[in-house]
Amino acid sequence: MDVIRVGIIGTGGISRAHHNAYQKAGGFEIVAVCDILPDKALQAAQEWNLPKDCAFTSLDQMLMSVDIDTVSVCTYNQAHKQPTVTALRAGKHVFCEKPMAATLADATEMVKTAKSSGKILQIGIHSTFSSDIQFARQLFDNGVLGDIYYAETTATRRRGIPGHTFIYQKTAGAGAVVDIGIYNLHNALYVMGYPKPIRVSAITADYIAHQDPRWHEMDVEEFGAAWIRFDNGAVLLFKVSWAVHQNSLGGSYFLGRDAGISLIGEWTGGGLVVYADSLTEQIQNLAQANNYGVETEDGGKGWFDQEMVDIKFSGLPEVDVWKAQMEAFGQAVRSGSPAPIPPEGVVLTNVIMDGIFRSQACGREVIVEVPNF
Numbered sequence: 001m002d003v004i005r006v007g008i009i010g011t012g013g014i015s016r017a018h019h020n021a022y023q024k025a026g027g028f029e030i031v032a033v034c035d036i037l038p039d040k041a042l043q044a045a046q047e048w049n050l051p052k053d054c055a056f057t058s059l060d061q062m063l064m065s066v067d068i069d070t071v072s073v074c075t076y077n078q079a080h081k082q083p084t085v086t087a088l089r090a091g092k093h094v095f096c097e098k099p100m101a102a103t104l105a106d107a108t109e110m111v112k113t114a115k116s117s118g119k120i121l122q123i124g125i126h127s128t129f130s131s132d133i134q135f136a137r138q139l140f141d142n143g144v145l146g147d148i149y150y151a152e153t154t155a156t157r158r159r160g161i162p163g164h165t166f167i168y169q170k171t172a173g174a175g176a177v178v179d180i181g182i183y184n185l186h187n188a189l190y191v192m193g194y195p196k197p198i199r200v201s202a203i204t205a206d207y208i209a210h211q212d213p214r215w216h217e218m219d220v221e222e223f224g225a226a227w228i229r230f231d232n233g234a235v236l237l238f239k240v241s242w243a244v245h246q247n248s249l250g251g252s253y254f255l256g257r258d259a260g261i262s263l264i265g266e267w268t269g270g271g272l273v274v275y276a277d278s279l280t281e282q283i284q285n286l287a288q289a290n291n292y293g294v295e296t297e298d299g300g301k302g303w304f305d306q307e308m309v310d311i312k313f314s315g316l317p318e319v320d321v322w323k324a325q326m327e328a329f330g331q332a333v334r335s336g337s338p339a340p341i342p343p344e345g346v347v348l349t350n351v352i353m354d355g356i357f358r359s360q361a362c363g364r365e366v367i368v369e370v371p372n373f
Helices: 013-025 038-047 059-064 083-087 105-116 130-139 182-189 281-289 321-335 342-364
Strands: 004-009 028-034 070-073 091-097 121-122 148-155 196-206 223-230 234-241 252-256 258-262 272-277 294-300 307-314
Touching: 004 013, 004 059, 004 321, 013 028, 013 070, 013 091, 013 321, 028 038, 028 059, 059 083, 070 083, 083 091, 083 105, 083 223, 091 321, 105 121, 105 342, 121 321, 121 342, 130 252, 130 258, 130 272, 130 281, 148 182, 182 234, 182 252, 182 272, 196 342, 223 342, 281 294
Parallel strands: 004 028, 004 070, 070 091, 091 121, 148 234
Antiparallel strands: 148 252, 196 223, 223 234, 252 258, 258 272, 272 307, 294 307
């Protein structure tokens, strides 16, 4: 397959991001567009230099009329499941924008359909392709950290309520947790090797938004925090906000039995630091394999004069993560290999988010269950 032919469903702002990323990655051709609003479909077709007869208001019609290899799902969250399932059953690969779905039930059906169809389901969590997240996962996979027993991950906006379809249950399903929280929640799970969540205790809030007349109709959360327990004994503290009276909810880090990692900055791309008792040959070899420089700083001494060291890395590239995720998706489609980000891993975010909202509703810790696939 030389060129992957793409049909895009949904013509909101995120569809432009998908279109641009396909163009940057190369090897893709946008051949059709679909939107329930005819004018929107025609506008996108004109913008992307497509014939008018390649603009549709029905996904079924688009799939029957145009030779398509993959469908890019760019609808609002509550409308992710149906086009994804329809496209997979029609034998098409699917690239679906994050979150996977607004509900755990929808996400479960999407993963099951992908597995039964034998087609790729890729979820657009582009931040996972940053060099620091990828290197952190390498360090974990190679045993540098040992078993991770505790981690924290945060995403803070002090005043960053997006408006539009993002602030209504009927379209988004939820607020900050599924909008920007999905990034740091998934990245933490990815670095930790996708441990199985078993219990969640959480709080969500919307106090600040409702003090502003602009958001009086908003019915989703602006803030969320959760204490997540996994079956391997590890715990993750997750925090996210669209609006909060604080400059930061804290950093993102991972504590392992043998070493720890801190991500620099709340968002990815700032690099990372490893905290350990010594700079091991294993760490040096991993850095060298990636062409990263290694610098150490005295980390001080513990109670019993045990030396500690802070290990910093230079040369981590600034990755165009949108381009990188499309390149990885294209390679998987062409080679028949699994999705670069496994949907069975991404669905854990839906398991946890379902637990967050149930815990808030009942005011106590809840049990969560991972679907069987």
